[in-house]
Amino acid sequence: MSEEHGGFRYDDKRVLVVGCYSGMGESTAKIVHSLGAEVHGVDYKDPDFELASFTSCDLRSKGEIESMLSSLQGPFDSVFYCAGLPPTHPAIDVMRVNVAAVRAVVEGVQPLVPRGGAISIISSTGGLGFFQHMQEIMELLSTDGFDGAVEWCEQHADTVADGYVFSKEVIIVYTMKRALEIAEAGVRLNCISPGPTQTPMMPEFEAMSGAELLQKFEGPMKRKALPDEMGWPLAFLNSDAASFVNGFNLVIDGGFLAGTMTGAIDVAALLA
Ligand SMILES: NC(=O)c1ccc[n+]([C@@H]2O[C@H](COP(=O)([O-])OP(=O)(O)OC[C@H]3O[C@@H](n4cnc5c(N)ncnc54)[C@H](O)[C@@H]3O)[C@@H](O)[C@H]2O)c1
DSSP states (O other): OOTTOOTTOOTTOEEEEESOSSHHHHHHHHHHHHTTOEEEEEESSOOSSOOSEEEEOOTTOHHHHHHHHHHOOOOOSEEEEOOOOOTTSOHHHHHIIIIIHHHHHHHHHGGGSOTTOEEEEEOOGGGTTGGGGHHHHHHHHTSOHHHHHHHHHHHTHHHHTTSHHHHHHHHHHHHHHHHHHHGGGTOEEEEEEEOSBOSTTHHHHHHHHOHHHHHHTTGGGTSOBOTHHHHHHHHHHHSGGGTTOOSOEEEESTTHHHHHHHTSSOHHHHHO
């Protein structure tokens, strides 16, 4: 290993966590801080832990995103986009935060990320069926800017549905596509797809789908993940230890996908 290679440490690294108030974003911010990073945060809720700086921004609003981006002082060696809305919110707001803002923030901060830096986004195991909607997703991704994405979603309400599953599918495809486009700049882009995780979002999923049904999807580990169990893999993906990992969707589901791929878990039976 070369001496300049930082491995899994974040010493002397400046990190931006978008969606730092709670859940996986809060966990990631605290983990990379413990690994030596100077951590800057963005959210629409004020976090109750210390950060090098905090910028308030409602990611549903193009105007707020633009002023947040113009106020940021780079460089950021590492950027985590952890913000997200569950399907208990209006579908168009879900698409704004989970897709339009993802693209605006990733592309807005990328010029502040030096060569060797990395960006990660959070998708979901709910988005793993992305290949069934490649045409629609590519069409959405060909739109121009925040407003272009929102307009496309308004015109394709049937495809968007409740916004959540489709938004997570879009994130996976966007990650693969955009990673190739920015590779030349020496910046890596990856995403994770968590299974059910015990964060403040979980009661909202339970209210919608029922706690019993969600429990069936816990898989071989027979429990939900903890926020840190997403924060540590995210910290790995943006670290120098993952310097050749690019355009990748890391599924973190305790083995649920492995069960469905090998026939050990029958999703249709779980839903019956
Ligand atoms: N919890 C799960 O089971 C689960 C599973 C798969 C994927 N995810 C995804 O993980 C990501 C993180 O969610 P979480 O589970 O940690 O829940 P969470 O609700 O604790 O975190 C979401 C964060 O996004 C911020 N946020 C939401 N809307 C915002 C807005 N308009 N402007 C600015 N910030 C906003 C929240 O304040 C919060 O800090 C989300 O994208 C979610 O969809 C969650």
